Amino acid sequence: MTAVSQERPRSLVSGPGMLLVWFYGVMVVGALSRSVYEIATKFDRAPLAYALSALAGLVYAFITYSLVRGGERARRAALVCCAAELAGVLVVGTWTLLDPSAFPDSTVWSDYGMGYVFIPVLLPLSALHWLRRSAAADAGQG
Numbered sequence: 648m649t650a651v652s653q654e655r656p657r658s659l660v661s662g663p664g665m666l667l668v669w670f671y672g673v674m675v676v677g678a679l680s681r682s683v684y685e686i687a688t689k690f691d692r693a694p695l696a697y698a699l700s701a702l703a704g705l706v707y708a709f710i711t712y713s714l715v716r717g718g719e720r721a722r723r724a725a726l727v728c729c730a731a732e733l734a735g736v737l738v739v740g741t742w743t744l745l746d747p748s749a750f751p752d753s754t755v756w757s758d759y760g761m762g763y764v765f766i767p768v769l770l771p772l773s774a775l776h777w778l779r780r781s782a783a784a785d786a787g788q789g
Contacts, residue, residue, distance in 0.1 A: 658717045659725070663777050670770055671711040677763070678704030678755045685752070693752035699739060703755040703767070706732050710774065719782075726778050733771035736760060740768065 660668050682701035690697055706728060713725035740759035743750050753762055760767030 657719070659714045659722060659778070659781065660717070663773075664714060664781065667770070667774050667777060668711060668714050670766065671707050671714065671774075674707040674755075674763075674766065674770065675704055675711055678707055681755070689752075693750060696750045696752045696754045696757070699735075699754040699756065703732075703735070706735070714774075722778055722782060726775065729771040729774045729778065733768070733775070736768045736771065 658664070678700055682697055682704055685693075685697040686701065710725050710728050710732070713721040713728065736756045736759060739754055739756035743753070743757040750757060755763060756767050759765060760769075
């Protein structure tokens with residue numbers, strides 16, 4: 648491996664990766680702006696819901712950064728984070744259905760992201776598929 652290839656990580660934003668970056672970027676803005684407003688104006692109403700929305704926004708931001716950064720290390724970080732995101736969506740989504748009283752207000756991940764057209768559950772599935780597929784393609788080229 649040459650010094651140039653070590654300095655320049657392989658891009659993860661080609662093809663479907665660019666669409667993922669765009670969707671994750673939109674979710675960063677949506678989740679973080681929503682949670683900042685809710686935490687600043689009505690945190691005492693539903694602190695768990697608002698904190699989870701802020702956490703979702705931070706997760707989306709990290710995944711966006713990892714995809715843009717590129718390289719094998721960023722791919723692995725994004726894979727782990729997307730798996731954690733999916734677990735969070737499934738846990739919070741199920742929790743909000745089984746015990747709605749625990750969430751006086753919704754989170755980004757409530758009802759599996761129904762308030763966000765189910766993008767919160769579809770996005771990590773799509774990202775995991777893309778990251779694994781692109782890793783396999785890179786392995787085949789190497």
